[in-house]
Amino acid sequence: MRLIISFITLLFTLSGITQIDCWPSYRGNPELTGSTNCDVEDSYKLIWTFETDDVIKSSPIICNKNIYVGSNDGSLFSLSKNGKLNWRFITETSFEAPPLFLENTIYIGSLEGIMFAIDANNGKELWRYSTDGQISGSANWVSGPDKSTNQIIFGSYDYFLHSVDSKTGIVNWKYETDNYINGAPAIAEDIAIIGGCDGFLHLVNTNNGSIFDTIYIGTYIASSAAIDNGFAYFGNYDGVFYKVDISNQKIIWKSESSGAFVGSPAVLGDKVIIGSQNKNVYCYNGNNGDILWSFKTLRKIESSPVISKNKVFIASDDGRIYILNLETGDSIWSYEIGSPISSTPALINNLLIIGCEDGRVYAFDTN
Numbered sequence: 001m002r003l004i005i006s007f008i009t010l011l012f013t014l015s016g017i018t019q020i021d022c023w024p025s026y027r028g029n030p031e032l033t034g035s036t037n038c039d040v041e042d043s044y045k046l047i048w049t050f051e052t053d054d055v056i057k058s059s060p061i062i063c064n065k066n067i068y069v070g071s072n073d074g075s076l077f078s079l080s081k082n083g084k085l086n087w088r089f090i091t092e093t094s095f096e097a098p099p100l101f102l103e104n105t106i107y108i109g110s111l112e113g114i115m116f117a118i119d120a121n122n123g124k125e126l127w128r129y130s131t132d133g134q135i136s137g138s139a140n141w142v143s144g145p146d147k148s149t150n151q152i153i154f155g156s157y158d159y160f161l162h163s164v165d166s167k168t169g170i171v172n173w174k175y176e177t178d179n180y181i182n183g184a185p186a187i188a189e190d191i192a193i194i195g196g197c198d199g200f201l202h203l204v205n206t207n208n209g210s211i212f213d214t215i216y217i218g219t220y221i222a223s224s225a226a227i228d229n230g231f232a233y234f235g236n237y238d239g240v241f242y243k244v245d246i247s248n249q250k251i252i253w254k255s256e257s258s259g260a261f262v263g264s265p266a267v268l269g270d271k272v273i274i275g276s277q278n279k280n281v282y283c284y285n286g287n288n289g290d291i292l293w294s295f296k297t298l299r300k301i302e303s304s305p306v307i308s309k310n311k312v313f314i315a316s317d318d319g320r321i322y323i324l325n326l327e328t329g330d331s332i333w334s335y336e337i338g339s340p341i342s343s344t345p346a347l348i349n350n351l352l353i354i355g356c357e358d359g360r361v362y363a364f365d366t367n
Helices: 007-014
Strands: 045-051 061-063 066-070 075-080 085-090 100-102 105-109 114-119 125-130 140-143 150-155 160-165 171-176 186-188 191-195 200-205 211-216 226-228 231-235 241-245 250-255 266-268 271-275 280-285 291-296 306-308 311-315 320-325 331-336 346-348 351-355 360-365
Touching: 061 100, 061 346, 066 351, 066 360, 075 105, 100 140, 100 150, 105 150, 114 150, 140 186, 186 226, 226 266, 241 271, 266 306, 271 311, 280 311, 306 346
Parallel strands: none
Antiparallel strands: 045 360, 061 066, 066 075, 075 085, 100 105, 105 114, 114 125, 140 150, 150 160, 160 171, 186 191, 191 200, 200 211, 226 231, 231 241, 241 250, 266 271, 271 280, 280 291, 306 311, 311 320, 320 331, 346 351, 351 360
């Protein structure tokens, strides 16, 4: 478990696509580390905006030179890198969950509790799968037990973690918890790790949906975990942040000096970054849980950070997107949009995309 190889990274590398030019999911990879190695600069300029008909809480993704984002107006949009509409998929309820790009298909869940598979080229529906509760978190994926198919794995407010076949939408298995599942599952080899509103961290066998173990945390876990080198990092609604050894199902450390966590952490090396509802961005030492630095915004933070090289990108409900120095937490750049931002940035070389609660998608470039 100490050496976890991301299959999605391998797939992109073999196909000539890398995370530098494709941000295929809410946190960039199945481990949900929220980190990349793309080229970034100290400042960005706004190059275009695209207006939807309602609030955007969904986090955008970028792949195949296109941008995909959901809106509370009930639409999934495909935009070109120039901000032009490619297509619009319309349904009857809001999309707050981020989309997932896999094998030229977009997977996205709705507040009506439906997981949709949509052709990334033309916006045509391929299949739909219904749950009995809203889907607020992003789907993730893992190859099937025989490696011939892929599984789409996601949580629902019906208390279940669902696995369906990526091509057909036929259910593979369901794993039941004792309360809502709000976040996205992180994938480590054949284990899906999900926090629940039942106060447990669940470790689930992706081959058949059986339980590996649960770790009692004691209160709601709305935040998705990030997995790095066999450890899971996550926060709970009481403001406690954890590092857990996955193979031994053991809490390594916890830090209790923060506000409620709704967003997910980003991990790079020995640094773990997360925003809190107490308005602060925290950088933890991954080895011992010490807070290396904090940066205060003007309002609560529900967006999740992205790390690239020596910079941290994060948005706040104060209506600003920030770039922070990874080593010191000093502000390098900020841009005031003026409306709360709970969406998480998508980042590839020279392009930064984010959705905002004013209903617009914002694109920034370094040129």
